Amino acid sequence: MTLEQKQKAFAELSEIKATLAARGWFPATSGNLSVRIGDRSEDGHSFAFAVTASGKDKSKSTPEDFLIVDQNGQPLESTGLKPSAETLIHCEIYRVTGCGAIFHVHTLFNNLVSELYWPEKSIPVEGVELIKALNIWEEDAQIRIPILPNYAEIPRIAELVQGAILPRIPGIVLRKHGIYAWGANAFEAKRHLEAFEFLFEYIYRWHLLNKQA
Template structure:
């Protein structure tokens, strides 16, 4: 399968990412240049081994907009066009999530709440959430649904994290947390990935505050 894409597809991907980037930046979800975003361009090959996606350039101040914010990479995270830009240092994690899930967009943010809960539940290696309405944002409709959001170790060597991703993913839970680092949330498209990320962040704050309330009692 060739990596063919039209200018229109590329521009649409960049403009979708730009909009999400501005929205999340306004919430303070990219402190100190942290975070990265990607959206897939076109279809994947049937075996999911060939695909392309637009991703944020590494190390940029993500609260500022510039013509050099995004670039296109292939399924190995290699730039598909000649550019001086470097793809996100965590691009390999995006590659693995696309391969494992076939999703269309992936958003990664560092927040105090996702860091806190990743540490609170480090031993369980998953964050348990039960019966909270926002679980429905993941298209899980049963009453009192219980989910466990996987926590992976935050190795400095990104390929070491990437190789754990496919095993860790729980099919109905569209996110994984890296310990004391941040969350990766994904969805079929930008709209769904954003809904999922917002739900995770709500749930993390809930879990943290509930734990604290119980301790004080």
């Protein structure tokens, strides 16, 4: 990892953090963001990523917003900062998918639909145009976004990640918690996150309209 790579990762995260915070997607210091630095090792097991520090107000910008961790979520540099409590979930998503960035936010609509469709363990979406933002180009495409239980012990959630990830769906939802969306880079992860959030709002509002009909 070079200084240039570190600075680039921090700059990307800072820009994304400011954009998403302005939308109110990090209430009460919630949420976390990460960007992988460099490539994985030849065996695919060793990698590093920049991640948001725990307990920070993400509407503010400070020199201590981010830190670098290894594939196990442990800081690679001497620091008094703590990685987000959910860094282990990021580790697992990077390991399984090989993606370049992961963004996690808590919003009202992703919480509501996760509870609405919890009995099915996935959120169904059919024929909505923004499915195409997930690189799914079929006409009237039908997808299901996986929902995982929101255990208090993060390692219990991390253990379920590999079995929940679907090859063409770049996201998973934790019940009454939030969405993890990822992509090959920060630009793609942001696009996927925005698409998911649009779909969640659409699904919930459509559900209410049908209920009132």
